[in-house]
Amino acid sequence: MPQRTPLYEQHVDAGGKVVDFAGWELPINYGSQVDEHHRVRRDAGMFDVSHMAHTVVTGGDATAFLRRLLANDVAKLATDGRALYSCMLNEQGGVIDDLIVYRFADNQYRVISNAATREKDLAWMRSVAEGSDVDLAPVPGLAMLAIQGPQAVEKTLSTLSSALATGGRALARFQAFDGEDGFIARTGYTGEDGFELAVPAASAADTWQRLREAGVAPAGLGARDSLRLEAGMALYGNDLDDSVSPLESKLAWTVDFRDTARDFIGRPMLETQRRDGVSRQLVGLVLDARGVLRGHQGIFHGDRQIGEITSGGFSPTTGCSIALARLEHPCPDGLTVDMRGRQLPVNVVPFPFVKNGKSTLNQNEESST
Amino acid sequence: MNLPNELKYAASHEWCKVEEGRATCGISDYAQDQLGDVVFVEVPDVGREVAAGEAIAVVESVKSASDIYAPVSGTVVEVNTALADSPEQVNDSPYEAGWLFAIEPSDASEADALMDASAYEASIS
Numbered sequence: 172m173p174q175r176t177p178l179y180e181q182h183v184d185a186g187g188k189v190v191d192f193a194g195w196e197l198p199i200n201y202g203s204q205v206d207e208h209h210r211v212r213r214d215a216g217m218f219d220v221s222h223m224a225h226t227v228v229t230g231g232d233a234t235a236f237l238r239r240l241l242a243n244d245v246a247k248l249a250t251d252g253r254a255l256y257s258c259m260l261n262e263q264g265g266v267i268d269d270l271i272v273y274r275f276a277d278n279q280y281r282v283i284s285n286a287a288t289r290e291k292d293l294a295w296m297r298s299v300a301e302g303s304d305v306d307l308a309p310v311p312g313l314a315m316l317a318i319q320g321p322q323a324v325e326k327t328l329s330t331l332s333s334a335l336a337t338g339g340r341a342l343a344r345f346q347a348f349d350g351e352d353g354f355i356a357r358t359g360y361t362g363e364d365g366f367e368l369a370v371p372a373a374s375a376a377d378t379w380q381r382l383r384e385a386g387v388a389p390a391g392l393g394a395r396d397s398l399r400l401e402a403g404m405a406l407y408g409n410d411l412d413d414s415v416s417p418l419e420s421k422l423a424w425t426v427d428f429r430d431t432a433r434d435f436i437g438r439p440m441l442e443t444q445r446r447d448g449v450s451r452q453l454v455g456l457v458l459d460a461r462g463v464l465r466g467h468q469g470i471f472h473g474d475r476q477i478g479e480i481t482s483g484g485f486s487p488t489t490g491c492s493i494a495l496a497r498l499e500h501p502c503p504d505g506l507t508v509d510m511r512g513r514q515l516p517v518n519v520v521p522f523p524f525v526k527n528g529k530s531t532l533n534q535n536e537e538s539s540t
Numbered sequence: 541m542n543l544p545n546e547l548k549y550a551a552s553h554e555w556c557k558v559e560e561g562r563a564t565c566g567i568s569d570y571a572q573d574q575l576g577d578v579v580f581v582e583v584p585d586v587g588r589e590v591a592a593g594e595a596i597a598v599v600e601s602v603k604s605a606s607d608i609y610a611p612v613s614g615t616v617v618e619v620n621t622a623l624a625d626s627p628e629q630v631n632d633s634p635y636e637a638g639w640l641f642a643i644e645p646s647d648a649s650e651a652d653a654l655m656d657a658s659a660y661e662a663s664i665s
Contacts (some may be wrong), residue, residue, distance in 0.1 A: 203631075204602045205577040289562075393576065393602055463580055463600040485579040485602055492580075511598075511605065 176221035176319035177314040177375035185389045193287035195222040197392055204393035208487045211361055211398055212528045215320035215327075216390035217337075217382055220367065221375075225310035226293065232303040240299050241272065242417055242435055248274040254345045254358055257425055259284075259292070260437030261422035264416040264444065267293050269407055271358060273347045279433035281349070283367075307335065314375030316368050318387055319398070320416050321528060323365035324357075331355075331368075341367060360395065362402025362523055396496035400493060401486050403522030405456065409466060410453060410481040410495050418444045419497070421453045421522075451478065452500035455522035457491050457532060458508065460515040465492035469509040469515065476509075478500060489530040495522065541661070542569045544635055548611070555635065556611040558651045563612050566639040567599060567630065570664050575601035578630040580595055583619040584639055590616060590643065592650050597640050599630060612655060614645040644664035 173196045182189060187198030197219060200207060210216045228237065237245045243257035253274055259267045268291070270284035285290050296307055318327045328336050338348030339355045344364070347356035354369040370378050385390070396406070405411050405420060417426050417440055426441060427433075458464050464483030469476045483494030492519075498506075507514040524531060547555045553571035557564045573576065580600040590596050590610040597608035619641045623629060630638040645651060655663065 199603075200576060205575055205579075205628075397602065461582070463582055463605065467607065485600075 177372035178219045181379045200391040200393045204489045207390035207394035208397050210388045211320045215323040216388045218317045218390050218395050220315045220317050224284045224289040226282045227308045228280040230305040232305050236305045240462050242426045252346045258417045264437040265413040275349050312368045312372045314372050317359050319359045319361040319363045319365035326385045326387050329364050329386050361398040387498030401525035418453050419449045453497050455520045456494040456496050456517045457520050459518055462510050464492045470496050471507045472503045478501040488525045489532050493524045543657040545657045548654035550611040552609045563574045563643045563645050564639050569634050571632045572634045576603045578627045581623040581627045584616050586616055588616045597650045612645045612650040614643040618642040
């Protein structure tokens with residue numbers, strides 16, 4: 172039986188087309204994915220992300236545990252309320268999940284990770300924590316909304332209780348505030364400014380209603396996917412999985428090698444890749460023809476396949492079809508995609524494809540990653 | 541769900557309007573709703589001989605690429621070129637501005653064998 176978030180009734184009332192997503196009944200759209208996408212780029216939209224997994228990490232060894240667990244280094248979270256994006260790796264350097272960790276005090280953190288990998292992640296974290304002074308506490312019963320877009324911050328702040336509004340207003344990008352009546356972070360998955368706001372399930376309906384009255388449009392999973400793809404953000408299970416490392420996923424910036432004494436899980440394999448170079452890499456693609464790039468389509472150089480698309484789709488902001496693909500590295504020029512039996516030309520471009528609400532494709536025309 | 545009575549429907553969700561020796565075809569309101577926003581339409585060449593049930597067009601939505609089948613056999617006599625610039629017409633107006641192609645049928649009995657609106661409605665509910 173799929174689970175329902177505390178906002179299920181609100182989705183149905185708003186005309187949401189509900190689908191099963193990683194075991195959760197969530198709206199794919201409320202009528203038009205493209206309209207919802209534009210609304211986020213131009214104004215403000217909100218997504219129900221209550222299915223995401225929250226885990227509070229405490230105990231005397233919490234910091235040491237996270238420094239071993241994660242490829243990025245929580246030691247750089249020097250002040251309370253800072254957030255960090257990181258991959259959690261297996262011993263082979265493959266990605267078990269990608270997540271955001273928020274620091275609230277010494278040895279006090281919250282990890283927000285993907286819904287589909289909830290059980291796997293928790294089992295892994297528990298195995299790594301074994302024998303040390305670490306408490307891992309999943310936080311059930313939350314409603315979480317991602318409110319995103321150029322108007323998202325102002326519109327959200329106008330709806331909040333005074334404590335959350337004061338806490339939220341003080342946040343710079345990638346900072347969070349944990350208050351009595353909720354958790355608010357200036358983070359997201361669209362490339363736009365905005366908040367991720369978690370409140371107890373009992374206040375979910377009221378929070379949703381006030382955001383709607385403030386002019387924040389409901390947006391579904393479809394728009395969430397096209398927005399994150401334009402922003403060049405990896406989706407676990409598509410662009411990342413247990414068999415690829417962050418260095419093969421354009422995520423070298425999330426791996427912190429600086430403290431040579433820090434023995435994070437997967438480090439030896441990543442050191443080897445760093446020394447020898449990687450033989451495959453995630454690249455951005457734009458289709459130079461009419462059609463839509465889709466996941467798993469093969470990418471060819473002549474008649475030789477050099478990789479495949481990991482995420483693809485139509486990009487409403489650029490009007491083009493864009494994709495992330497994992498290709499052999501370095502990759503040659505003159506590539507084609509096998510689209511339903513036909514070879515169509517694709518160009519390798521840097522990503523993000525959209526920055527600050529604007530296409531980056533024209534300025535990148537002559538360059539490549 | 542808008543399913544006009546004067547149209548015929550194929551099990552693969554195309555509609556077909558036969559008048560004066562010409563069968564105008566598109567996809568049903570149900571089909572466009574299932575696909576989501578249409579972002580690209582590939583129509584057949586005018587003059588192409590097609591057989592009923594043959595995949596002759598492609599509708600790509602935000603969700604997926606779908607083959608569109610000829611509901612009747614015959615010759616393609618016209619295609620909706622306006623969809624190149626405004627594919628969203630398939631969503632906004634599936635039976636009027638969002639038509640896909642017109643076929644001159646070679647066998648009038650094929651259209652008669654398609655479902656009427658009530659049979660089609662029963663098939664999708």
